[in-house]
Amino acid sequence: MVPAAEGRLSLTAVSWRVALTAVGALLLTAGTLWGQDDAWPFGPFRMYATSTDPSGVVTVLTLERQTADGTWAETPLTAENVGMNRAEAEGQQPRLVADPALLARFADAHARLHPADPAWAAVRLVRVATVLQDRRPTGEVRREVLATWER
Amino acid sequence: MGTVTSPTAAPAPARLDRARGWLLPAVPLERVAVFRVLVYLFVPLDVLLLHTIGDTRSAANADLYSPLLVGRLLHLPVPTEALVLVCKWGAALLALAALSGRAPRLLGTAVLLLWAEYQVVAFSYGKVDHDRFAFLVALAVLPTVGRARLRGGGPSEAAGWALRTVQLAVVATYFYAAWAKVRFGGWEWVNSATLARAVDRRGTVLSEWMLDVPWTLHAGQWVIVAFELLSPVVLFVGPRWRARIVAFFLAFHIATYAGTSIFFWPHTLCLAAFLPLERLAPRLDAVVRRARGRVAGGRPAWTSR
Numbered sequence: 001m002v003p004a005a006e007g008r009l010s011l012t013a014v015s016w017r018v019a020l021t022a023v024g025a026l027l028l029t030a031g032t033l034w035g036q037d038d039a040w041p042f043g044p045f046r047m048y049a050t051s052t053d054p055s056g057v058v059t060v061l062t063l064e065r066q067t068a069d070g071t072w073a074e075t076p077l078t079a080e081n082v083g084m085n086r087a088e089a090e091g092q093q094p095r096l097v098a099d100p101a102l103l104a105r106f107a108d109a110h111a112r113l114h115p116a117d118p119a120w121a122a123v124r125l126v127r128v129a130t131v132l133q134d135r136r137p138t139g140e141v142r143r144e145v146l147a148t149w150e151r
Numbered sequence: 152m153g154t155v156t157s158p159t160a161a162p163a164p165a166r167l168d169r170a171r172g173w174l175l176p177a178v179p180l181e182r183v184a185v186f187r188v189l190v191y192l193f194v195p196l197d198v199l200l201l202h203t204i205g206d207t208r209s210a211a212n213a214d215l216y217s218p219l220l221v222g223r224l225l226h227l228p229v230p231t232e233a234l235v236l237v238c239k240w241g242a243a244l245l246a247l248a249a250l251s252g253r254a255p256r257l258l259g260t261a262v263l264l265l266w267a268e269y270q271v272v273a274f275s276y277g278k279v280d281h282d283r284f285a286f287l288v289a290l291a292v293l294p295t296v297g298r299a300r301l302r303g304g305g306p307s308e309a310a311g312w313a314l315r316t317v318q319l320a321v322v323a324t325y326f327y328a329a330w331a332k333v334r335f336g337g338w339e340w341v342n343s344a345t346l347a348r349a350v351d352r353r354g355t356v357l358s359e360w361m362l363d364v365p366w367t368l369h370a371g372q373w374v375i376v377a378f379e380l381l382s383p384v385v386l387f388v389g390p391r392w393r394a395r396i397v398a399f400f401l402a403f404h405i406a407t408y409a410g411t412s413i414f415f416w417p418h419t420l421c422l423a424a425f426l427p428l429e430r431l432a433p434r435l436d437a438v439v440r441r442a443r444g445r446v447a448g449g450r451p452a453w454t455s456r
Binding site: 006007008009013014017018021024025028029032033037038039040041043044045046047048049050051052053054056058060079080083084085087088089090091092095102105109113130132134135136137 | 171174175177180204207214215217218219220221270271274276277278279281283284287288295305306307308309310312316319323324327328330331332334335336337339340342343344345346347348349351352362363365368369
């Protein structure tokens with residue numbers, strides 16, 4: 001028999017700790033098997049978990065804005081600039097493409113976060129694809145406008 | 152424990168004891184006291200400097216709000232500026248208060264809830280970060296330890312369980328990340344161009360040359376999956392190998408940072424849960440005492456007792 005040593009927990013204290021560990025493990029396992037990102041904190045740890053075709057394309061979402069004089073220029077897709085960052089815009093890409101009016105929120109957020117800047121006349125979402133051949137960039141870059149919003 | 156038992160036919164109580172000794176090892180209370188200092192020092196650093204994306208939420212507008220499951224289940228509010236500020240500053244200030252070791256359950260629980268809600272706000276706009284699970288677990292289990300001083304603690308199963316749980320969360324992050332790669336990318340993930348994508352998107356001067364030497368990134372993918380699948384080994388080895396494996400984990404995160412400027416800050420901090428932190432306790436205790444002495448010396452009588 002082990003003597004009741006210093007720092008030893010009661011049966012109740014051990015039981016709920018074991019139960020809590022088991023429940024946490026079950027939730028995380030279920031999330032990893034069937035969950036999506038929105039199951040946080042029990043969702044799958046899917047950082048860079050998709051496969052990229054070695055001779056396919058690497059895509060990056062970028063944001064462009066039009067100033068009063070009509071010129072388009074890339075603007076950082078960051079939370080400090082438009083309230084959302086690139087990964088988030090990519091996460092919501094289907095929604096943004098289906099409803100380009102949502103791009104107005106980027107212009108609004110920019111106006112709120114940078115009141116001194118001139119207001120944007122229009123915003124568009126551009127997908128930039130770098131073409132790979134055997135895991136090596138070929139130098140070819142394709143740009144495709146996915147959605148446009150005008151004031 | 153005094154009776155002789157063969158490992159193959161250990162009677163049930165002996166096996167239970169061994170399982171208990173593994174999940175709830177009696178470790179020095181000072182170890183968890185030092186870990187707690189690291190965790191509660193990190194909270195303000197995290198919400199004020201490293202991961203402040205929640206701040207811009209009220210600007211992002213409710214139209215782009217895309218709530219997490221937990222937000223839908225608990226009917227959490229659409230973030231407003233006030234909510235964000237309360238969570239951010241509440242977590243930071245209460246974590247500093249929790250550093251004192253006073254009211255560990257109350258302050259610890261408050262920090263957990265405020266920090267967690269700040270993360271929920273940050274993650275409710277289309278992107279979830281995967282470096283925060285172990286740290287969330289650390290915030291959740293620390294209050295269960297109760298009082299833990301930097302000096303004179305003795306062995307404690309409660310402390311052992313808290314640290315073991317953080318270790319399990321760290322290992323789960325690696326092991327289940329491999330699982331997610333198989334689930335979403337298929338076994339061909341190891342032969343895909345995913346690291347080339349990572350470097351193309353987020354490369355640094357230290358990694359961009361690798362795009363021209365594609366086998367390096369290809370080999371890196373095999374190394375990542377192998378180490379993620381083997382990571383549970385760290386839970387079953389002695390102190391020397393444990394330290395070596397933890398050093399490897401750390402090296403992996405530093406290499407990731409050098410190559411893509413992505414650093415798993417809160418997760419990396421939780422690697423400390425594997426180490427004999429009690430060795431730092433006397434020095435940390437001296438620092439705390441000196442700081443407290445200075446505060447008491449420079450302040451009017453109401454602070455002294």
